[in-house]
Structure formats: structure tokens, C-alpha cells
Amino acid sequence: DAGVTQSPTHLIKTRGQQVTLRCSPKSGHDTVSWYQQALGQGPQFIFQYYEEEERQRGNFPDRFSGHQFPNYSSELNVNALLLGDSALYLCASNRGRVSTEAFFGQGTRLTVV
Amino acid sequence: GQQVMQIPQYQHVQEGEDFTTYCNSSTTLSNIQWYKQRPGGHPVFLIQLVKSGEVKKQKRLTFQFGEAKKNSSLHITATQTTDVGTYFCAGKTGNQFYFGTGTSLTVIP
Numbered sequence: 001d002a003g004v005t006q007s008p009t010h011l012i013k014t015r016g017q018q019v020t021l022r023c024s025p026k027s028g029h030d031t032v033s034w035y036q037q038a039l040g041q042g043p044q045f046i047f048q049y050y051e052e053e054e055r056q057r058g059n060f061p062d063r064f065s066g067h068q069f070p071n072y073s074s075e076l077n078v079n080a081l082l083l084g085d086s087a088l089y090l091c092a093s094n095r096g097r098v099s100t101e102a103f104f105g106q107g108t109r110l111t112v113v
Numbered sequence: 114g115q116q117v118m119q120i121p122q123y124q125h126v127q128e129g130e131d132f133t134t135y136c137n138s139s140t141t142l143s144n145i146q147w148y149k150q151r152p153g154g155h156p157v158f159l160i161q162l163v164k165s166g167e168v169k170k171q172k173r174l175t176f177q178f179g180e181a182k183k184n185s186s187l188h189i190t191a192t193q194t195t196d197v198g199t200y201f202c203a204g205k206t207g208n209q210f211y212f213g214t215g216t217s218l219t220v221i222p
């Protein structure tokens with residue numbers, strides 16, 4: 001039983017570019033949340049997807065957008081990259097919208113140069 | 114805005130000593146979760162507390178949720194080198210979890 005898988009594991013982009021990160025939730029999970037973790041900080045909630053719709057959103061600009069597919073996998077898109085977007089992007093999945101144990105993926109390390 | 118703070122930020126202990134990290138929220142939480150993140154790894158769920166004053170134990174780990182549901186603690190008895198990592202609390206307000214700043218634990222053999 002695969003856990004949460006994210007791709008790619010590492011990525012280097014140039015300021016101003018756009019990036020798409022991907023996440024496959026744990027089998028049986030239908031809710032996907034995305035987090036940004038800067039070095040030495042706790043994860044910051046970006047948004048959550050359930051039933052292919054964005055249900056909750058943290059304090060992130062519109063440059064951050066996402067999508068959830070019918071198979072529950074999800075994408076995180078970031079436009080007009082800034083140096084400050086460099087971070088570990090974590091995807092977490094759980095079953096249903098009610099608070100339950102969340103399983104995190106290994107993350108995508110994004111570096112913006 | 115909502116803030117979840119943890120203290121201490123760093124803790125170095127000799128193997129066998131006890132360790133405690135404290136989590137404090139600026140607002141009342143509906144529940145709180147604790148995660149452990151090893152260096153270079155991702156957060157791994159440890160436990161969820163829901164009730165006011167709740168105490169849960171997992172072997173050497175004891176988790177507590179405050180009576181006012183605004184603070185929580187994690188206590189590790191007789192630390193081992195395998196306990197090394199950063200411990201995060203994540204408090205839920207509304208439908209969103211707010212992660213704390215984390216406590217990085219180093220265990221000296």
C-alpha cells in the first residue's frame with residue numbers, strides 16, 4: 001500500500017517561471033492538503049481539496065493555485081515564482097473532511113534562483 | 114491572526130533524560146495533533162487530542178491537552194537517540210490546522 005507520493009522530489013526554477021507539483025494521496029484517502037515549509041519553520045497551510053474543489057485556503061496569494069482530479073490526486077501550481085517561494089512543499093492526505101490522521105508525502109524541494 | 118507557538122525552539126538532552134515541549138495557541142482549538150519530523154524527512158503523525166484536559170500515552174510519550182484547549186504538551190521520558198527530530202504541534206481552528214514553530218530535539222549519547 002503506497003503512502004502519499006509526490007513528484008518531483010527536487011526542482012530548480014528561475015524567478016518569474018511557473019511550476020507544477022504533483023501529489024497522489026494514500027490509498028483510500030480523498031482529501032488532499034498542501035503545505036509550504038520554509039527551512040527551520042513549521043508547515044504553513046496553503047489549501048485543501050476535497051471532491052475536486054478547493055475547500056479551505058490559507059494566507060497565500062492567488063499565484064498559488066491547485067487542482068484535484070477524479071482519482072483524488074492533486075496538483076499545486078505556482079505562477080510568477082519569487083525567491084521567497086523556495087521551500088519544501090508537502091502534500092498531506094486524509095479520509096474525509098473531518099479531522100483525522102494526516103499522512104504526509106516526502107515533499108518537493110523547490111529552489112527558486 | 115491565529116498563532117501557534119512552541120517552546121523551546123531547541124533542546125539538547127543527554128540520553129536517558131526527560132524532554133518536554135509546550136504548545137500555546139492564541140485562540141481556542143477544536144483539537145490538536147502532534148507530528149515528528151526527522152532531519153530531511155517529512156512530518157509523521159503521532160497523535161490527536163480532542164477533549165479538554167485529555168491525556169494520552171504512547172510508550173514513553175505523554176501528550177496533554179489543556180483545560181482551556183489553548184495549550185498542549187508532549188513529554189518524553191528517558192529519551193533515546195531514536196527520539197531525535199523536530200516535534201510539531203498542529204492546532205485546529207475552524208477547518209484549518211496551524212502548525213507550531215516546532216521544537217528540535219537533540220539527544221546526546
